[in-house]
Amino acid sequence: MSEFESPYILAIDQGTTSSRAIVFDHGGRIVSVAQKEFAQHYPKDGWVEHDPEEIWKTTLETARQTFKEAEKTGGEIAAIGITNQRETTIVWDRVTGAPVYNAIVWQDRRTSGVCRKMREDGLEAHVAARTGLVLDPYFSATKLAWILDHVEGARGKAEKGELAFGTVDSFLISRLTAGRVHATDATNASRTSLYNIHDNQWDDALLEHFHCPRPCLPEVLDCAAAYGETDPEIFGRPVPICGVAGDQQAAAFGQACFDVGDIKSTYGTGCFVLVHTGNEALASKNKLLSTVAYRLNGETRYALEGSIFIAGAAVQWLRDELGIIKNAAETAELAESIETNNGVYLVPAFTGLGAPHWAPDARGIITGLTRGAGRAELARAALEAVVYQTADLMDAIARDGVRPKTLRVDGGMVANDWLMQFLADILAVPVERPKVLETTALGAAYLAGLGAGLYQDTEEIAERWRLDARFQPAMEASVRNRNLEGWRKALAQALE
Secondary structure, three states, X not given: OOOOXXXXXXXXXXXXOEEEEEEEEOOOOEXXXXXXXXXXXXXXXXXOEEOHHHHHHHHHHHHHHHHHHHHOOOOEEEEEEEEEOXXXXXXXXXXXXXXXXXXXXXXXXXXXXXXXXXXXXXXXXXXXXXXXXXXXXXXXXXXHXXXXXXXXXXXXXXXXXXEEEEOHHHHHHHHHOOOOOOEEEHHHHOOOOOEEOOOOEEOHHHHHHXXXXXXXXXXXEXXXXXXXXXXXXXXXXXXXXXXXXXXXXXXXXXXXXXXXXXXXXXXXXXXXXXXXXXXXXXXXXXXXXXXXXXXXXXXEEEEEEEEEOOXXXXXXXXXXXXXXXXXXXXXXXXXXXXXXXOOOEEEOOEOEEOOOOOEOOOOOEEEOOOOOOOHHHHHHHHXXXXXXXXXXXXXXXXXXXXXOOOEEEEOHXXXXXXXXXXXXXXXXXXXXXXXXXXXXXXXXXXXXXXXXXXXXXXXXXXXXXXXXXXXXXXXXXXXXXXXXXXXXXXXXXXXX
């Protein structure tokens, strides 16, 4: 199985608001963990950026810390898996490794006008047929073109192959290997709007439509593959990078969503629902995305996805901008302190609305405020908004012909029992929470384990999934419908 007697796997989970590293043992149990938040930059209305050097610094610090702590317990790191915030775009110099501009984050809306013009030119159906995606600033292609057009000399250098483009995984692989490797995996490639998910390759027609030069693109590998070894100076010895997947696909892998109809919903900064569709990329009629679920041994499996831009970020907003809570755990206590939402609804369209609305210019609103509304109503409204947006996605999935009998959940927010019960009540389906909530990192670890030969196949991985709690629907239909009716009225106002 491995040259290591007690093989550990280091999972790098580079997220939107923090970088995290978790070491798992062969059984999928956490050995060590570290996390560091980093700054969010908002240069203009609708713009969201990260400093790539801060992404790298926090990633390196957390990875080294967990590596050192884990190996003190007697095991050895046999492989590294990487999972990352998807669509976020970085361009760097191939020789120096220096970024030419800040990372443009997936939430960024600056290219809304470009996408609107492409829709007016009749390109949306053409793009969707190849990529499974809608025309939206969410995806990487227009971000890449914006950097090349706004950084002096960048486009010329990119066309000569002097600059490298990548999503965060690709940037980290380059840094970890001291610039020797420029690669990404099929899941991250599928989120760029430049990758043909049916042919499994970069698409020349798409490159032309988005004005993106081929020489700056990374090589696309399977999710479990040999991505190269880390520079010996990073961990004291070279360690192979053997698994890569975008965060939502990694979470689905960690949740063992390997059969058609398996579905998971991740609650982090945003919320993302993925339902496995097997070897067929279904074309949604309800504004969901078709995407690569994973690619192993050259064989691609697909998923339908619904993307919600603001979930846990709404709780952060309560904490950081409004100052009405000190930590996320307070929201559960505040929500439970009142019997209903008292008519208060929050539509958290802080960076537009994702699926199934795709309204990049929508902005957040609060409705139903009275003199008696206070901290509890706002906290409850923020949590309820996550559930109502999930309900919108589940309705779209059902209209596309998939009706899940249960929903597996993960991410930081699912530790909130009140929220999970409300989710089951509004969706009217059981909600299953696994014992390991860090399924995004776990999925990256499992992929790395497959790539390193520590696991034989997905069946072996599926056997490791363990249930922590199941939340059964208990809300009366009349109450559910009243709650949803209030949400739809608020949503309509945000979409006006």
